[in-house]
Amino acid sequence: MTTTVLDIVQGSGTINLSSGGAHTLREYMPQTPELRASQVDITGYDGSQVTAMSHADVTESALVLFKGTTVEVARQAIRDTEAVLQRAARHTTHRQGSTVYLHADLNNSGTVYRSELLYGRVDVIPPTVEPAFNNLAIEARITWTRKGYWEATTEGTLVSGGTVYTHDDASHNNYIDIAGTTITGAVPSPIKLSMMAAGSITHVWVAQNTWVSPTSLPIFVEGEDAGTADYADASSSGGTIERAALTASEATLMSWNVLGVASYGGLYYRMMARFGADPPASTQVRVRIAKNGVTLWEQPELITLTTARMQEIATFQFPPVLVGVASVGALDIELRGKGSGNLDVDFIELMPTEAFRRLSPITGAYTDANQYIVDDGIAGAVYRQAEEFEVQSAVPDYVGWGVRPQVWPGQSTRLHFLFTDGGTASANNTLVVTATYRPRRLTL
Amino acid sequence: MTQLLPSVYQRDYSTLIAIPNGVTVACDSFSHAAMGGPKSADLTVTGPLQSLWSVLGWLRCPVEVYNERGEMLWWGFVNSAEVCTGGVTVGASLDEMANKIAVAYEEAGLTYGEVGIRETTAYAIDATGTATYGVKDLLYSMSSSTSALAEAQRDRLLDALGNPVATMALDGGDVKATLQCVGWWALLGWQHYSADIKSISQLAWPNYSHSIRVDADYYRLGQSFTVPEAWGTVYADWVDASLFQYGDAGSPDLTFRLLADGGGGTPNGGTLAACNVIAGTAITGGEQNFSYYKTAFTTKAAIVGGSVYHLVLDCDEPGSGSGYIAWRGMTGSDVYTGGVAYGLPSSGWTLTGPGADFAFAVNCAVETTKQISDIVTANANGMLLGCIITNASGIYTPPYRAGDTDGLREIEQMLDAGTSGGSRLLAKVRSDRYVEVYAEPAASTTGDVYVRPDGQLVSWRGQLLDKASLLPGQWCRLVLDDRAESELGLLGNVSPAFIDETEYIVSSDTIRIRTRDKTDPWDVGAVRMI
Numbered sequence: 001m002t003t004t005v006l007d008i009v010q011g012s013g014t015i016n017l018s019s020g021g022a023h024t025l026r027e028y029m030p031q032t033p034e035l036r037a038s039q040v041d042i043t044g045y046d047g048s049q050v051t052a053m054s055h056a057d058v059t060e061s062a063l064v065l066f067k068g069t070t071v072e073v074a075r076q077a078i079r080d081t082e083a084v085l086q087r088a089a090r091h092t093t094h095r096q097g098s099t100v101y102l103h104a105d106l107n108n109s110g111t112v113y114r115s116e117l118l119y120g121r122v123d124v125i126p127p128t129v130e131p132a133f134n135n136l137a138i139e140a141r142i143t144w145t146r147k148g149y150w151e152a153t154t155e156g157t158l159v160s161g162g163t164v165y166t167h168d169d170a171s172h173n174n175y176i177d178i179a180g181t182t183i184t185g186a187v188p189s190p191i192k193l194s195m196m197a198a199g200s201i202t203h204v205w206v207a208q209n210t211w212v213s214p215t216s217l218p219i220f221v222e223g224e225d226a227g228t229a230d231y232a233d234a235s236s237s238g239g240t241i242e243r244a245a246l247t248a249s250e251a252t253l254m255s256w257n258v259l260g261v262a263s264y265g266g267l268y269y270r271m272m273a274r275f276g277a278d279p280p281a282s283t284q285v286r287v288r289i290a291k292n293g294v295t296l297w298e299q300p301e302l303i304t305l306t307t308a309r310m311q312e313i314a315t316f317q318f319p320p321v322l323v324g325v326a327s328v329g330a331l332d333i334e335l336r337g338k339g340s341g342n343l344d345v346d347f348i349e350l351m352p353t354e355a356f357r358r359l360s361p362i363t364g365a366y367t368d369a370n371q372y373i374v375d376d377g378i379a380g381a382v383y384r385q386a387e388e389f390e391v392q393s394a395v396p397d398y399v400g401w402g403v404r405p406q407v408w409p410g411q412s413t414r415l416h417f418l419f420t421d422g423g424t425a426s427a428n429n430t431l432v433v434t435a436t437y438r439p440r441r442l443t444l
Numbered sequence: 445m446t447q448l449l450p451s452v453y454q455r456d457y458s459t460l461i462a463i464p465n466g467v468t469v470a471c472d473s474f475s476h477a478a479m480g481g482p483k484s485a486d487l488t489v490t491g492p493l494q495s496l497w498s499v500l501g502w503l504r505c506p507v508e509v510y511n512e513r514g515e516m517l518w519w520g521f522v523n524s525a526e527v528c529t530g531g532v533t534v535g536a537s538l539d540e541m542a543n544k545i546a547v548a549y550e551e552a553g554l555t556y557g558e559v560g561i562r563e564t565t566a567y568a569i570d571a572t573g574t575a576t577y578g579v580k581d582l583l584y585s586m587s588s589s590t591s592a593l594a595e596a597q598r599d600r601l602l603d604a605l606g607n608p609v610a611t612m613a614l615d616g617g618d619v620k621a622t623l624q625c626v627g628w629w630a631l632l633g634w635q636h637y638s639a640d641i642k643s644i645s646q647l648a649w650p651n652y653s654h655s656i657r658v659d660a661d662y663y664r665l666g667q668s669f670t671v672p673e674a675w676g677t678v679y680a681d682w683v684d685a686s687l688f689q690y691g692d693a694g695s696p697d698l699t700f701r702l703l704a705d706g707g708g709g710t711p712n713g714g715t716l717a718a719c720n721v722i723a724g725t726a727i728t729g730g731e732q733n734f735s736y737y738k739t740a741f742t743t744k745a746a747i748v749g750g751s752v753y754h755l756v757l758d759c760d761e762p763g764s765g766s767g768y769i770a771w772r773g774m775t776g777s778d779v780y781t782g783g784v785a786y787g788l789p790s791s792g793w794t795l796t797g798p799g800a801d802f803a804f805a806v807n808c809a810v811e812t813t814k815q816i817s818d819i820v821t822a823n824a825n826g827m828l829l830g831c832i833i834t835n836a837s838g839i840y841t842p843p844y845r846a847g848d849t850d851g852l853r854e855i856e857q858m859l860d861a862g863t864s865g866g867s868r869l870l871a872k873v874r875s876d877r878y879v880e881v882y883a884e885p886a887a888s889t890t891g892d893v894y895v896r897p898d899g900q901l902v903s904w905r906g907q908l909l910d911k912a913s914l915l916p917g918q919w920c921r922l923v924l925d926d927r928a929e930s931e932l933g934l935l936g937n938v939s940p941a942f943i944d945e946t947e948y949i950v951s952s953d954t955i956r957i958r959t960r961d962k963t964d965p966w967d968v969g970a971v972r973m974i
Contacts, residue, residue: 038953044898052447093492094492094493094494095464095465095466095491095492095495096492268513270513270514282830284832296905297903297905297907300915301874301875301880302874303874303875303876304829304874304876304878312514315513315514315515317907320905320907321905321906321907321908353512353513353514355512356512356513356514360459360460361459362454362458362459362460362462363454363456363458363459379465380465381465382462396462399459399460399461399462399463401449401451401460401510402449402510402512402514403447403449403512
């Protein structure tokens with residue numbers, strides 16, 4: 001038999017507000033968070049330009065009857081509640097102590113959700129003297145401010161032990177798919193990614209695609225598809241790299257003709273490249289999108305490559321300008337540059353920027369074989385871990401940049417991965433990825 | 445508007461600084477300038493107070509501001525930081541810091557000859573400060589002083605300014621920290637810049653008895669020389685030579701010519717450049733005249749480091765025993781090891797001569813854009829990776845710098861001079877931390893940014909542009925109707941306008957622009973916002 005649940009929980013300590021024993025819940029209706037929108041109104045033009053939206057924290061209250069064998073016991077119960085609310089405030093302002101949560105199941109569903117309590121107070125409702133002595137109970141209103149969402153009290157598994165490579169072909173994937181049917185909740189939920197390196201790993205890039213044909217959008221392009229000059233390289237994708245000779249003046253080094261351009265949706269992509277050899281010193285490159293030699297978009301300035309095998313090159317809208325147009329002809333993605341020596345390109349990948357994230361070790365750190373890099377979007381932490389789920393072995397020697405991926409209820413999502421090993425960033429390196437989440441909702 | 449994501453790095457750019465859980469770094473605004481690139485950025489850091497104090501240790505840490513698409517919108521470093529506790533604001537800044545100090549003063553010595561002479565103490569260095577933040581020097585000036593007093597002043601200043609100066613104010617406010625960041629361009633002003641004269645010479649006291657006269661035997665005189673390899677390519681600017689006239693040589697015209705080396709120590713015959721004529725009548729005083737005569741090359745010929753060249757003197761009236769022009773030489777030994785003096789017949793390149801050296805100097809000029817590149821290299825402080833000259837200036841000047849001016853002012857002075865073709869020169873620090881020097885682009889309907897009446901920015905191809913991504917150093921055009929264009933045509937050119945500076949305000953997703961040669965909108969209170 002399920003019962004109504006409304007608890008204040010900190011660590012192993014629980015204040016049960018609905019037990020019917022020390023506490024009787026008289027009244028509680030969880031509030032829905034307000035939606036905040038940043039918008040710009042332009043005189044003379046209809047509507048507003050909305051630039052950002054978010055949910056506000058929720059302030060609400062519950063009416064509780066505190067009872068005891070004596071009045072003092074009832075008063076102590078109130079003080080205990082006040083104390084945990086003070087600890088919540090301390091955690092909010094100083095990040096000290098454990099997080100305080102409100103746990104709730106108000107409709108006897110059998111599933112408890114939690115929301116982080118930020119701060120609160122207790123207001124004792126008069127009269128409290130004679131009725132209190134007679135009934136040994138004190139009525140009080142507990143007012144708190146909490147996060148605007150509820151989340152599951154346990155983590156659900158989205159993907160367990162998925163293997164990703166540093167390249168994508170018929171028999172190797174550099175992505176994991178999360179089926180929409182496995183994603184519950186009502187609002188987007190952040191993901192906790194636990195990535196185990198089969199070999200040594202340094203940098204990891206993660207990109208999310210939910211809205212643009214995630215399971216079929218071709219974002220991985222082999223260098224040799226440029227059709228200029230192919231050379232064999234066992235550590236490269238497809239065993240081949242594309243080579244271009246650099247000249248003192250800027251010129252097109254290689255060009256890839258991309259079909260089905262409309263399927264890219266006019267969204268922004270972060271183009272990354274893996275090089276079959278360290279780029280020569282002082283090599284400068286930029287990206288251009290063209291059609292029949294006519295430039296449609298060009299990266300504003302040349303960038304100087306480092307000697308790393310995997311590098312971020314440019315961000316561009318693809319196709320440029322024509323968002324929502326169904327039939328767009330094939331376009332050329334050109335890599336232009338100058339320098340001296342040869343530039344060997346293994347592949348380029350158009351990483352979706354719906355959520356684009358980079359994880360990098362601090363100086364001297366690296367992930368050894370069979371260790372884990374954890375990007376915990378739920379707790380908001382990044383760390384390295386010797387054993388999976390062994391939190392006590394976590395070392396905070398990794399930092400993360402960028403927007404964390406999150407899953408949308410009912411929407412299939414693909415997470416793309418690229419990673420380096422501090423050396424050649426071989427296309428044959430692997431990561432084993434586990435993704436978990438706590439489904440979120442706004443109402444109970 | 446996309447979300448902005450500031451990143452703060454370790455000072456050596458090795459990796460990101462890990463931001464503690466619960467701490468948020470947000471960008472409030474940033475600006476760019478056509479001259480220099482990223483100019484300033486304001487960041488706010490919020491979170492638990494005990495976590496905020498760490499920002500005081502972020503001075504000179506690199507900062508990059510990205511949008512969520514991974515595009516870098518601003519780059520530079522933390523110049524100052526403040527922490528507000530609610531009732532007190534504690535701050536630290538690099539503005540006043542100087543960890544390498546010298547004092548220039550007028551000598552007030554005891555002897556008559558020592559009074560009034562400009563002296564400079566040696567530089568004193570705070571090793572910890574320079575190792576931590578990079579070198580930021582100060583050349584302090586005193587009037588009349590002794591060396592002991594100047595050194596004491598230097599040491600006192602170093603003690604006070606060798607590390608960032610902390611401040612405290614009883615200012616209340618929200619508990620937060622603020623960071624004021626500046627672009628890497630400012631780093632070029634951290635050090636004074638000095639450069640030697642690029643002069644290939646042998647100017648030790650010339651000897652009368654080793655001069656060679658221009659006569660029938662030595663119809664032409666020559667001195668070979670070698671350009672120091674480290675100089676790279678320089679340009680022969682003018683010549684110094686010790687000449688004298690014995691008796692009455694008539695009225696010959698003297699011309700110095702620069703020739704390439706033909707191998708075997710002889711010139712190859714082709715004149716690279718010639719100097720202005722020295723009239724023989726200007727050479728006076730007889731063999732006891734030890735004057736140097738200066739003449740400039742009429743065109744700037746490039747000479748390359750490591751290569752041998754020849755300076756040949758032509759005299760259109762060779763003299764005789766009773767009257768001649770002579771080029772004074774050195775002592776009998778070959779004191780200048782980069783070349784040798786010789787005589788030449790009236791035609792051909794058969795060398796004769798003493799095997800010694802003339803008293804000469806070939807003074808070289810360096811293209812101003814190359815000088816800018818040299819200053820960037822000297823003042824990079826380990827953070828700027830190099831200089832790329834997209835458009836050379838075509839203007840050549842002597843590279844000598846006394847070291848009394850900082851590198852940034854030296855650079856801006858040369859940029860201000862523009863190119864030999866009259867174009868304005870601009871420079872910016874790119875996102876890859878290379879300084880690029882380039883000529884101001886011309887306005888073009890197929891290259892400019894267009895501003896629509898609703899304030900939206902579009903490329904000339906019609907692509908909607910993110911306001912946060914708008915950079916100066918390009919032209920913008922207003923999209924107007926015919927009536928507006930006719931009215932504006934009476935008032936002068938408002939479109940196209942060259943964007944000199946931009947400032948992006950994050951909270952309102954607005955961008956301010958300042959166009960070239962227009963009144964600064966922030967100075968007069970009128971803000972041009974789009």
